[in-house]
Amino acid sequence: MFVALRCSEVLLCTVLVYVSTASCQLKVSSFIGDDVLLPCVYAENEPLPEKVSVFWRDKDDNIVLDIRNNAPDTSSNQMFRGRVVSFPELYRAGNFSIMMTDVRQSDSSQYDCHIPAVDFQQRIVLIVSGPEQVT
Template structure:
C-alpha cells in the first residue's frame, strides 16, 4: 500500500513538473496559426507536425489543450495520462503514437460539436515546439445529389479537409522567427 501511494505521489510530481515545463516554455516557442474547419458530428484532424532539428526522444512528453486550458491529451515520458484529460474530450481524442518519433503529434477529435469551435495548442517541450490551431465547427454535413444512375438517385457527400490559412503560411512563421532572433540579440 505504501509503495502504491509513493508511486502515485511520484506520478503526480512528474505530471506537475511536466505541466510546469510545458507552460513555461510555451511562452518562448515559435508557433504559427492554422485554421481548420469541421462539420458537426464529423471527425476532425488537428495537425501538429514538428520538422525541426532537435531529435525527438523515445519518452516524449506533450500536451494538447484549448483556450480555456481544458486538456485534450497529456503524454508524460511516452505514456498517456488520462486522468487529467477534461471530461469534454474523453473518448473523443485519437492519437498516432507510432508517428511520434517522426514528429507527428496530430490528433483526431471525433464527433465534433459547435462547442468544440475553439483555439487549441499542441506543445512538445523537449524540442521547444508549439502549434496553435483554430477549429471552427459549422452545421451538419449535407447530402448533395451528384448524378442519377439507372433510375436511382446517387448521393455523395462533401468532405471537408483541413486547410491552412494562407495568411499564416511559412512566410508568417519566418517573420516570427526573425523577430525572435532580433529580439534575442538586442537583449
C-alpha cells in the same frame, strides 16, 4: 495554401486546413458530428528526446490530451474524454496529431500542441459548422 482532404470511411472525417503564414497557425474546419484531425508535426532540426511529452490544451487551458513519455494519458477533461485519440506509432516521426471524434459546435476553439523538451508549440483554430449538406 488551402488543402481539403476526405478521410477514409474508417476515420469518417472531413478536414480543411488553411495555413496562415502571418500568424503561423493552422485553421481547421469541420462539420458537427464529423471526426477531425488536429495536426501537430514536429519537423525541426533539433531531435526529439527518445521519451517525449506533449501537451494538448484548449483556449481555456483545459487538458485535451497529454502524452507523457510516449504514452497517451486518456484521463483528459470530461469534455474530451473518449473523443480524442492520438497515433503512438507516429510519435517517433514527430507526429503528435490528434483525432477528435463526434465534433460538437462547442469544440470551435483554439487548440495548442506544446512539446516543452524542444520548446515547440503549434496552434490550431478549429471552426465547426452545421451539418454537412448532401446534394
